[in-house]
Structure formats: C-alpha cells, structure tokens
Amino acid sequence: MSTEKPYTISIQIKVITLWAIFLFGMIFHTQLGLIPLFYGEDIVMPHTHHFAPHLDLWLMLGFYAIPILAIIFVLFKDTRPWRLAHFLLTMSYSVLNVAHIAADLAVSPVQWYQIALITLVFGNGILLNFVAYQWLQQLSFAETSDSANATSVSAAR
Numbered sequence: 001m002s003t004e005k006p007y008t009i010s011i012q013i014k015v016i017t018l019w020a021i022f023l024f025g026m027i028f029h030t031q032l033g034l035i036p037l038f039y040g041e042d043i044v045m046p047h048t049h050h051f052a053p054h055l056d057l058w059l060m061l062g063f064y065a066i067p068i069l070a071i072i073f074v075l076f077k078d079t080r081p082w083r084l085a086h087f088l089l090t091m092s093y094s095v096l097n098v099a100h101i102a103a104d105l106a107v108s109p110v111q112w113y114q115i116a117l118i119t120l121v122f123g124n125g126i127l128l129n130f131v132a133y134q135w136l137q138q139l140s141f142a143e144t145s146d147s148a149n150a151t152s153v154s155a156a157r
Contacts, residue, residue, distance in 0.1 A: 019128065
C-alpha cells in the first residue's frame with residue numbers, strides 16, 4: 001500500500017481554469033446567439049438602435065480582455081493587493097452575470113438555451129469567487145504564520 005500524498009491542484013491553477021471556463025462559456029454564448037443566422041433567421045433585436053455600435057464592440061472586447069489579463073496576472077503576480085483586486089474582479093463579474101441573466105430574461109421571446117448557458121457560466125463564476133477568496137485567504141494565513149514565526153524566533157533569542 002502506497003503512502004504517497006495524492007496529487008493536489010494549486011489554487012492558482014484552479015483560478016486560471018475557472019477563468020478559462022468562464023471565457024469559453026461567454027464565447028459560446030455569443031456563438032449561440034449567432035447560430036440562427038445559419039437557418040436564415042433574423043437575430044437583430046428590435047430595441048437595439050444604438051448610436052455607437054462600435055462602443056458596444058469595444059465594451060465586449062474589454063469584457064473578454066479583462067479575464068485574459070487576469071489569467072496572466074494570476075500566473076505572474078502573487079501579491080496581496082493583486083489577490084484582493086482579483087477577488088473583487090471576480091465578484092464584479094458575478095454581479096454582471098446576474099444582470100446579464102436578467103437582461104436575457106427581459107428579451108421576448110426568452111431564449112431558454114441562452115438562460116441555461118449563462119446560468120451555468122454564473123455558477124462557474126460563483127465557484128471562481130470561492131476559489132479566489134481561498135487564494136486571498138491563503139496569503140493572509142501565510143503572512144500571519146510568517147510574522148508569528150518571526151516573533152517566536154526573535155523571542156527565543
């Protein structure tokens with residue numbers, strides 16, 4: 001019988017994977033909205049007469065680019081301020097996902113397959129919030145134990 005410790009996945013890998021799942025879900029959400037074009041259906045929503053459609057495209061780019069940058073920062077930046085900012089970022093994306101679900105529910109007719117997908121993405125986001133919080137707390141506990149160790153070492157002298 002082996003006494004080896006089972007392989008554990010680091011919190012950073014979990015965070016990166018959950019962000020990647022989020023991005024895949026959002027990209028598929030967009031793709032799912034375009035699929036009716038292949039069947040000759042009109043996908044334009046009647047109430048979307050924007051004065052600046054390019055602004056919408058820039059906003060969508062930002063919405064996708066921020067998680068991409070977050071993944072890069074999770075890989076290469078491991079500071080308490082970044083972990084806190086990252087946790088707040090994940091929380092803000094969860095709030096935006098709830099708003100997105102509400103907006104999709106207001107469209108007539110409701111596209112339930114889109115609601116199901118965004119709800120799945122939202123659930124992934126809640127898990128990302130939880131893991132990001134664990135990652136933030138992990139550093140706090142490490143800082144606390146390091147300072148306690150430093151205090152006990154100096155007291156022993």
